[in-house]
Amino acid sequence: MSNDTPNPAPEDKPQTPEGKPQTPEAAPGVPEALAHVNPKVDGSELIRFDRVTKRFGDHVVLDDLEFTVASGKHVTLIGPSGSGKTTILRLLMTLLKPDEGTISVGGRYLTHEERNGKLVPAGEKHIREVRKNIGMVFQQFNLFPNMRVLRNITEAPVHVLGLSKEEAEERARELLELVGLTEHVDKYPSQLSGGQQQRVAIARALAMRPQVLLLDEVTSALDPELVAGVLDVLRDIAHTTDITMLCVTHEMNFARDISDDVLMFNEGRVIESGSPEKMFNDPDHPRTREFLSAVL
């Protein structure tokens, strides 16, 4: 399996996953609000799926899957419906647990921890610690309807990162400016359009300053006229920051724009990967060609 799985990170595979403190260092040209989003820009491996298998009952969704994502890369996952794209993102967000294999982020196991020299399934505390590096934007936004926009964004920074209310609000306002919603801070999610809600959700995820941002068909639930606004915000973030992105989308132009790598999934495996130019214009694998001709 590992022979035909591509490795989007041309760099070294790090030895054993272990926690290394990372020095914050803003890249030039990064907006203030995102200055600390992704300190690590050296292109080394950030995410690793190591022989991951995921089943639902008898149905093997991910089959001995291996792939890595280098820090700062924007990776788009494509593939037919049911090929396991969402499952991959949900595994990374710890909303699902793999049946076999390990997942590591930033050199630390997400799914496991070492105890007395043995690798055991990770406890809640360990998961919590590693998961802080990961943020997710959902197809259905999933904003908290009982909180105003501002508190949707400040809730986790205050109660997870321990920021003061003032710090968190300042951060939230900067992010709202970035997503173009400054005038809506005091509204409830139900008072916003789907596109606006999704931009709040993006701000909410970024407020945690994750190293990795997971985006699962974030424009699929939107009315067509609202899609562009959300994609513009994401383009902006992709182009001005070094946050690592894993993105599932049907917006192929957007994928072409922002991706460093495109991974084609089929039946629980990566069957092909490459630059967007290569993947969209001249893919090697017949399944990729078939899939793209159907969606483009």
Add this chain to the structure above:
Amino acid sequence: MNWDWDVVADFMPRFWDGVLVTLQALVLGSLLAFSLGLVWAIAQRSKVKLIRWPVVGITEFIRNTPLLVQLFFLFYVVPEWGPSMSPLVTGVIGLGLHYSTYTAEVYRAGIDGVPVGQWEAATALSLPRTRTWTAVILPQAIRRVVPALGNYVVAMLKDSPMIAVIGAFEMLGEARAFSNETFTFEAYTIVGIAFIVIAYPASLLIRAMERRLVK
């Protein structure tokens, strides 16, 4: 039988005593039922079997045995090895405990009604478990079930005469005692009207809340 206003006047002092007991039992019993029910509902979702199972067992048991038996048990049996309590306190605990098993079901439905995406968003933000409950799940769950909880307050009002059997003389208890002593019927009529006067506005209030809160 002719309606006699003098009898009504004689009954009034005891009527007000009864009203006071009824309202105390209702308000305190409701508060107990609301808070205890929430505890049951959350405990029933605990990942720890040693918490979940006893709570499921106890609430099932209480819900499926008569309130009257529970009142007798609390008043005559518990003091044998526990504290003995006044009739009113016993009545409040009896009503509150009994109805907490119903409110627990109401809360449970409310909690189940919160979309799974809310839990997932809380996980994605790494919110601590208690914070997820108090800031995200419960505010959404409770809002939806306030009217259903209100219905149980009305039901509790109708069950409140039962506490007279352990000597907490609420409205109906007072009326019965008075009527037996005086061989009159007016007191029952007054109390019947009083129940309507309390219950009807309450149900209007519940319906208004339903329109506002449940969407």
